[in-house]
Amino acid sequence: MMQPDIINWEGFTADIEGIAFTDAPQTVKLKSRDYFWYSPILNKQLRKSWAHMVVTPKTEAEVITVAAACAKWRIPVTPRGGGTGNYGQAVPLVGGIILDMTQLTGISEIGNGFVRCETGILIADLDDSAHETGQELLMWPSTRSQATIGGFISGGSAGIGSVRHGVLRDDGNVRSLRIVTLEETPRIITLEGPEIQKAHHAYGTNGIITELELALQPAVDWHHAIALFDEYTDAVQFGEALCCEDYDIYLISVVDKGFAQFYDKLTDVFPQDKHAVFSMVGPKTIDAFTADAITHNGYVSLMMSDVEIEKANLPPAYECSYNHTTLQALKKDRNWTYLQVAYPQPYDPAADTIMLAEYGDDLLRHHEFARERGDYQLFAIPLLKFTTAEKLYEITKRYEELGCTVFDAHVYTIAEGGMKQVDTVQMAFKQDADPHGLMNPGKTSYAEAQEVLCRYAIPSS
Numbered sequence: 001m002m003q004p005d006i007i008n009w010e011g012f013t014a015d016i017e018g019i020a021f022t023d024a025p026q027t028v029k030l031k032s033r034d035y036f037w038y039s040p041i042l043n044k045q046l047r048k049s050w051a052h053m054v055v056t057p058k059t060e061a062e063v064i065t066v067a068a069a070c071a072k073w074r075i076p077v078t079p080r081g082g083g084t085g086n087y088g089q090a091v092p093l094v095g096g097i098i099l100d101m102t103q104l105t106g107i108s109e110i111g112n113g114f115v116r117c118e119t120g121i122l123i124a125d126l127d128d129s130a131h132e133t134g135q136e137l138l139m140w141p142s143t144r145s146q147a148t149i150g151g152f153i154s155g156g157s158a159g160i161g162s163v164r165h166g167v168l169r170d171d172g173n174v175r176s177l178r179i180v181t182l183e184e185t186p187r188i189i190t191l192e193g194p195e196i197q198k199a200h201h202a203y204g205t206n207g208i209i210t211e212l213e214l215a216l217q218p219a220v221d222w223h224h225a226i227a228l229f230d231e232y233t234d235a236v237q238f239g240e241a242l243c244c245e246d247y248d249i250y251l252i253s254v255v256d257k258g259f260a261q262f263y264d265k266l267t268d269v270f271p272q273d274k275h276a277v278f279s280m281v282g283p284k285t286i287d288a289f290t291a292d293a294i295t296h297n298g299y300v301s302l303m304m305s306d307v308e309i310e311k312a313n314l315p316p317a318y319e320c321s322y323n324h325t326t327l328q329a330l331k332k333d334r335n336w337t338y339l340q341v342a343y344p345q346p347y348d349p350a351a352d353t354i355m356l357a358e359y360g361d362d363l364l365r366h367h368e369f370a371r372e373r374g375d376y377q378l379f380a381i382p383l384l385k386f387t388t389a390e391k392l393y394e395i396t397k398r399y400e401e402l403g404c405t406v407f408d409a410h411v412y413t414i415a416e417g418g419m420k421q422v423d424t425v426q427m428a429f430k431q432d433a434d435p436h437g438l439m440n441p442g443k444t445s446y447a448e449a450q451e452v453l454c455r456y457a458i459p460s461s
Contacts, residue, residue, distance in 0.1 A: 015069035020056040028054055031098045036088040038326055040386050041410040051092045056100040060210045067186040078440045079204035081151025084143040088412035089155040089203040093442040094456045116213040119150025135216040138165040142324035150209050160251050160318045162370035172215055179207035181433040198429035205440045206430035220282045222250050224309045224317040228274040229298035233349050235275045238296040239369050243376040248282025252369040253321035262328040265314055269301040278317040325366055329383055340407040341380040341399055351402040415445035
């Protein structure tokens, strides 16, 4: 890579003539940010990191032109969709350009059980188009109205719908990826089947996704539900029961009564003395859902269709799940942050009982149900009242002592975060698709980040 301060920007802009770009400071800074500020640790590390320019292609042909020019002039490239990631995926460590993909919004085909589309389309728009054919996406993040489908594939793993259909990397969920390489003469590489893992959840470090194909399922008239419980254990066991039965369920999110303070519009249906299970329930399962809540010492306080929830001006269930819960807390108090915890299966509430006894109000419990490779899993996204990084990692260590696995949400590298290891398959693909090491440099591992930052004489924190 060439030092950004000696890059021939005039030569670069001449090579991309006719393609929209801007170096206006406010726009560049805005497009260089994502939701990394959920983490006080990442906020300290990344808040002064931004690109030199934002380039916004409208077609794959323009993407190819930009890729060739970046390779020629050795300019770092950070691809970006809606910027809703939490780990700094869309934040450039060493400047260069932000490749804004949000103008690539075309849908090539919606067939029986699949959709093929460009990477920059909003997930909500894509799902709405699928619904027009009587189908729907298998899963999506709680930020569906802001996130692009390419950003979800590049930076996400699971979401609403995962309790029914598994995670993104499960076979058949993502059917193909079309990728532009970052070379002087870019190539088009199509990944299908298991090969999609070469670029899925790679933070845009090893190629530019321009088009993808996803599986669809017949659309369901999902109802937004809240079930309330006096005991948190009863709420979790209710969620487990929903997984074990042949129920039509799209979301099961269990939150501590302490979350009620963050949902002003739900006061009547989520009081501060009750733990809650937020769900999305198919019509044929509503009666069983209601009966099971009573069996587990709870009751249903809300059951509304999409139309009804919108008319009542209430948040949909999916905005009370996954990391939207963290967002709601941060709107009230910026001292909250979060952890990501996986439990030994089957779930034993003893770990949470011990953590609650030791850390009290500094932790608010929050569990999600998902399926991976056919098996149901329970994992947690607890809220944590942040004081210091040392305290956060002390709590992390305590979870691990109790047999849990904590996926670090406070690092911007893939290996040290969700992967817990360097993905050799993805790294090998990076050598092929990004031979100059220009794609989102520093995001694969701590070792790469340190090497890149040292090369540019940029402090690591």
